[in-house]
Amino acid sequence: MAPLLVASSTSTSTSTSYLHSNSHPNLRSFYHPFSFSFSFHKMKMIKLKMKSDGRTATTTATARSQSSNPKGNVRALSSALHNAKSADDVAQLLNHHNPAHLPLPVYTTLIKYLGIDQRLDAAFALLQWLKQNQTITLNHLIYNSLLNAVxxxxxxxxxxxxxxDMKSQGFEPNIVTYNTLMSIYIDQGRPQEVFNLFSEIQINGNLSPSPATYSTVLSAYKQMDDADGALEFFIKFREKYQSKGSELFCDWGDKDxxxxxxxxxxxxxxxxxSLMCKWLVNKDLLSHTVATHKVLRFLTCMDKADVKLKQHFFEGLVWACTHEEHYPVIRELYKRLRESGPGADISVLVCNHIIWLMGKAKKWWAALEVYEEMLDKGPLPNYLSFELLAKNFTIxxxxxxxxxxxxxxxxxxxKMHQKGLTPGTREWNAVLIACAKAGETDAAVKIFQVMVQEGEKPTVHSYGALLNALGKGKLYDEAIRVWDHMLKVGVQPNLHAYTILASIYxxxxxxxxxxxxxQEMTAAKIEPTVVTFNAIISSCLKGQMGATAxxxxxxxxxxxxxxxxxxxxxxxxxxxxxxxxxxxxYQMYVQAYNDGLVLNQKAYxxxxxxxxxxxxRLNLDDLGFIQMREV
Known part of the structure; x- marks a missing residue:
């Protein structure tokens, strides 16, 4: 077997529940650390005086009689071992607990706790004591537990x-040892070493990969952000699983x-x-456009691989879509959600997020379709659904x-009325403004009347739009009456309203x-702007006074x-x-040029x-007219 070399590095702890999944068959049912009970002597204080770095440390261990909490007993015992530096220190403490009667899982659990508590000197001291103790037989469990503690x-x-040390005692690394070493490489951020160890396992005819082995390799692909590699690895794993003649899983049992x-x-x-969400969320890793194409491509790859994708998979990706360029992804995800099961099973929060993103992407009609399907197929819209759709209608x-x-x-x-949405002032004003711009005076008047009848209070913008429509329809007297009514009901005119009134006159x-x-504007501390005078100039041209006025x-x-x-x-x-x-x-054009303004080609x-x-005859070369035309 090739030597196992592991370089030191900082890391973070990960789950180690798999470390004992492939132990000796006779120990498999016996191993669970707390499937036993054992008794300590009556409570007594044990003081161990040990020299450490020239100082004397005192450890107090508390033992309890016939405890009903074995887990607590082992934990207390591990705490008592914290300052042990040698096998003699361990012996001085454990001899009070009749170590020959303690099951082997007690020691593996003690080693684990010492590793968690960062007391590795004590863990190695315990190993030395176990090697010296003739009543206890070492095995892979002890060394794998110590490796995990490290x-x-x-x-x-x-x-x-x-x-x-493990090899010197005649124990060759087994699959649990390899699994632990692979987990260490994951902790160290060295996924390539995980692949190397996995290749070594496959070459070694005496080792059979366990479920933990395969899951650790998948974790390595995740660490490398290699979704394609993880998918390909699973496909090969599935092929082996489906092969009836394969001996790969012979040790797992039919049920397992x-x-x-x-x-x-x-x-x-x-x-x-997880990786697809990372593509969508991490804009520093990929642009939104590239991430969108990559996610859609990988969804197709998963379809071809016939991987079972459940509803929560799609919903998780939906939440990762937050940019308008993610619209193609969220549209595809929504389609798959509808196809994956009854509509009532889809979360209303997910549907609301989809409506929000579609609105952000300016796909308002697509958002409306989602809302309509919520009404038809479920889930029923909530208050936020109404708010989001109303916002889209407003836009x-x-x-x-x-x-x-x-x-x-x-x-x-x-459409808003049909979907049970109540138009607000902004929606009514938008319709009034559209009618005014189109010169549809009759329609504007009717809309204003319906707005009032439905209990919506007109604002200064509502009156401004109506005044504009009446002015374009040359219904000047009606416009003045609307103005008077606006003042009567207490709506204060703004710059826009004054501008429209001035243009009407x-x-x-x-x-x-x-x-x-x-003058009234100035008195109200609303100064006329260039827009006000431009409106007056345009209105003069529409009326009888013409260019002179x-x-x-x-x-x-x-x-x-x-x-x-x-x-x-x-x-x-x-x-x-x-x-x-x-x-x-010509003079006006020259004046504009002198003022630094660039007029359009039509004026020239x-x-x-x-x-x-x-x-x-006009001197077109004066003042850079030719150059201005090129601009």
Missing amino acids: RLGKEFDRIDHVIH KEEEFVKMEDFTVQICQ LMTSAGRRGLWRWALKLLK AQKGDHDTVELVL AYEWFHKMKGRNVKPNEVSYETLIGALTNEGKPRLA DAVVHAGQVAGV
Whole structure:
């Protein structure tokens, strides 16, 4: 057999329950540390004086008579051994307990406790005492327990000493020894050494891998983040399991064989799930896009391998999906969850997380489908489900409002009612804004009325949208009555509402009232902005006054120290060129250029075309017009 070399390193402890799973058949049922009872003498104080580093340490051991708690007795005895440095120290304590009558598992358990308590000197002293004691026969259990204690105590430089002592007593390392050494390599973060030991086990004809051997190899694949390797290892394991002529599992027993296979499959799935979650969560390891493709690919690999995936596997992956680019993964997981069993078995929390992520990925209709399937197949939505779906509707309706898709906004509003969701102010306002942008005055009025009838209190945004719709429909008197009603019910106008009111009067041609509106704004400490004046300029062009009035308001804007922007110049230049005033439009363009503004191509072309039509020569090379056009 090749020598076993283990380098020292720091590590963390892992479970060691498998260390005694492959002991001698006659000891298998006997071994459990607490399947026995033994008695101590009456309580007495035993003081052991031992020299350690030039100092005298005093250990007090408490022994109890006929205790009903064997586990507590062994623990107390291990505590009494803490300061033992030699076989004589151990003998001085244990001779009071008739060691010949103590079962062997007591000593293996004592060694384990000493390892847990970081008292390895005492553990080795106990081994020396056992070697000197003629009434106790050493075996693999003692040495494997000591090797495990070294692992628990994290003093890996003692491992070679244990192996050498073990061989000197005529005990070749068995499968439990190998399992312990493999676990040590896992603790040290040396998974490749685990594979080397496993190869050594397979070459050695006297060793048969135990369930712990295979599970430790799988743990090594997990430590290497190698999900493909773990899956391939399990497939080979399954092939051996399914081979009736294989002697690989002959020592396991018929009952254990099936149980251990199920455990091995579950452990493989657990490792794969853990690594897939790691791909999704650790953005420093993989980008979200790469992680998405990798998870989907590996799901396909698991399908091809015919690995049984249960519902909790998919649900665990669902929780790892938190980025919008994970949408393809969560869509696939939801599909598999629905196919894995009745809908009522799916957690409502999982469904809510799916709806949330789909909304985050802007897949609002897909989120709505999930909600509809919850109503149809289960689980029944809870309050959070309603909140998430309402949020998605709000986003959709806000988008429809900004784009003026009033019919779509109305459809969404009806859909909310159908799904038992109560539209809030934001949803009603989104529909009103969509109607106003589309110039659908009648629809806006009806929506406003229904909103009030359903008990939703209009806000200043609601009134602003209605005023905008009435203005576009040239229903000026109705708009003024709505304004008066808004003030009457105590809704205070904001900048947007004042801007709409001013534009209505400008479109009506009542410029004196526009001035009054601006004065009222100033009195309310709401200063007109460039947006306000741009709206007035645009309304002049829509009304009877035309470019002349717009030009006047342009200068009034500058007189109020409000700086025009690109929209101001582009709107006015378009109006001036349309009315055959190319020189004035040219001057506005030059002024914009001097102010550092870059106007769009349409304004430039309008100036050039107007000059050509009117036969007016314009110096297009002045002030970098050619360069501006290239921009």
